[in-house]
Amino acid sequence: MFKNQFQNKTILIAEDDPFSFMLLSEFLSITGAKILHAKNGIEAVKFAQKNPDIDLILMDIKLPLKDGIEATKDIRRFRENIPIIAQTANAMTSEVEEFRTSGINDFITKPYKQFDVLKKIQKFLIRNLQVIA
Numbered sequence: 001m002f003k004n005q006f007q008n009k010t011i012l013i014a015e016d017d018p019f020s021f022m023l024l025s026e027f028l029s030i031t032g033a034k035i036l037h038a039k040n041g042i043e044a045v046k047f048a049q050k051n052p053d054i055d056l057i058l059m060d061i062k063l064p065l066k067d068g069i070e071a072t073k074d075i076r077r078f079r080e081n082i083p084i085i086a087q088t089a090n091a092m093t094s095e096v097e098e099f100r101t102s103g104i105n106d107f108i109t110k111p112y113k114q115f116d117v118l119k120k121i122q123k124f125l126i127r128n129l130q131v132i133a
Contacts, residue, residue: 001118002030002031002118002122003030003031003032004030004031004032005031005032005122005126006028006031006032006033006055006121006122006125007031007032007033008032009031009033009034009055009056009125010033010034010035010036010051010053010054010055011028011033011034011035011036011054011055011056011057011058011121012036012037012038012044012047012048012051012054012056012057012058013025013035013036013037013038013057013058014038014040014041014043014044014047014057014058014059014060014063014068014071015037015038015039015058015060015063015087016039016040016060016062016063016064017060020060020087020110020112021037023112024058024087024112024117025037027112027114027117027118028118028121031118031121036051036054039064040063040064040065040066041063041064041065041066041067041068041070041071042065042066042071044057044059044063044066044068044071044075045066045071045074045075048075048078048079048082049078054082055082055083055125056082056083056084056085056121056124056125057075057082057083057084057085058085058087058108058121059071059072059084059085059086059087059104060086060087060088061086061087061088061095062088062089068086068087068104069098069099069102069104070102072084072086072102072103072104073102073103075103076102076103083105083106083124083125084103084104084105085104085105085106085107085108085120085121085124086099086104086106086107086108087107087108087110088107088108088109088110089109089110090109105124106120106123106124108120
């Protein structure tokens with residue numbers, strides 16, 4: 001269903017946990033997307049600045065040096081329309097509201113399921129940009 005669907009897309013995975021990064025990369029391997037990796041929030045912001053070809057960001061919320069919320073706020077100063085999907089262990093109502101106000105478009109929860117992750121990404125790369133309902 002997702003084979004080569006994101007072939008001309010670039011996705012930045014901002015994730016400090018090697019296992020989570022490898023899992024997400026494996027999920028995306030069938031899609032043909034180019035994958036970039038930032039290991040902390042500061043790197044995520046720099047990648048977004050230096051790579052205008054990035055089509056979507058998967059942003060871990062608990063990043064070192066600068067958390068995902070602050071990194072998103074920084075990225076929104078120069079990339080207003082890039083889809084940013086938060087990665088989080090739990091999405092409580094207060095956390096979802098913080099995502100919304102920081103500029104995060106949607107979220108995925110851990111543990112990841114491949115179909116759910118790819119469907120969420122597809123929503124932004126194939127269809128029109130949407131925000132958290």
